[in-house]
Amino acid sequence: MLRSMAVQAREVGHNREALALADAAASALGACGPQRIVAWITGMQAEAHAGVADRWDALALLRRTEAQLEHADSPPEEEWVGNYRREALQHQTGLALTALGDHAGAAQHFVASMSTRRPVERRTRAMIGLRCAHAHLRGGDAERAAATVLSLREDLAGIASARVHRELRQLRQEWQPYRAAPHVATADSLAAGLLR
Numbered sequence: 001m002l003r004s005m006a007v008q009a010r011e012v013g014h015n016r017e018a019l020a021l022a023d024a025a026a027s028a029l030g031a032c033g034p035q036r037i038v039a040w041i042t043g044m045q046a047e048a049h050a051g052v053a054d055r056w057d058a059l060a061l062l063r064r065t066e067a068q069l070e071h072a073d074s075p076p077e078e079e080w081v082g083n084y085r086r087e088a089l090q091h092q093t094g095l096a097l098t099a100l101g102d103h104a105g106a107a108q109h110f111v112a113s114m115s116t117r118r119p120v121e122r123r124t125r126a127m128i129g130l131r132c133a134h135a136h137l138r139g140g141d142a143e144r145a146a147a148t149v150l151s152l153r154e155d156l157a158g159i160a161s162a163r164v165h166r167e168l169r170q171l172r173q174e175w176q177p178y179r180a181a182p183h184v185a186t187a188d189s190l191a192a193g194l195l196r
Helices: 002-011 015-029 035-051 055-073 086-099 103-115 122-138 142-151 162-174 182-194
Strands: none
Touching: 002 015, 002 035, 015 035, 035 055, 035 086, 055 086, 086 103, 086 122, 103 122, 122 142, 122 162, 142 182, 162 182
8 A cells, every 4th residue: 555655656746755655665564575565665665766866775776676576586477476577677667767867777677668568568568658758758869759659559549548648748748849850740640649
């Protein structure tokens, strides 16, 4: 519950509250929970520390999360407790790096997360893909941002999600100076059509 509240606080920009909630979740769980769940909570702590620009702790917690997840991956998958997987860690790392201003690193992690998502995760893949496009754009590569959006065409079709639409609107606003570029114009047209 506390971890979910921390995620929501980060989503709406309440970074200090997200940090307090993530730390409370870690404290409540301790180190005695299932490794996958401990990793999940530690990953949220990393993301929350990044949200308050605590680079050192955020990166240290990401390394700890990866080690915890490695340990959790050891048993056969049917014995796993919890649903925190590698692709979730990649996504969370991308979010943390975005908060820290490392847009190139964030994009790499978003791509890694998208590439291993299962076919039933269309909405998740679309959301992460749009975050990847934002990372490319903020890193100065509008063409790659546009190509990322265009590669999501199938995933975006038929998705009715306020969060996805918010990401699309924000992308359209941010790449406005680049709309003369052919790929950007095509991606912008796709985004406009999806927002109708």
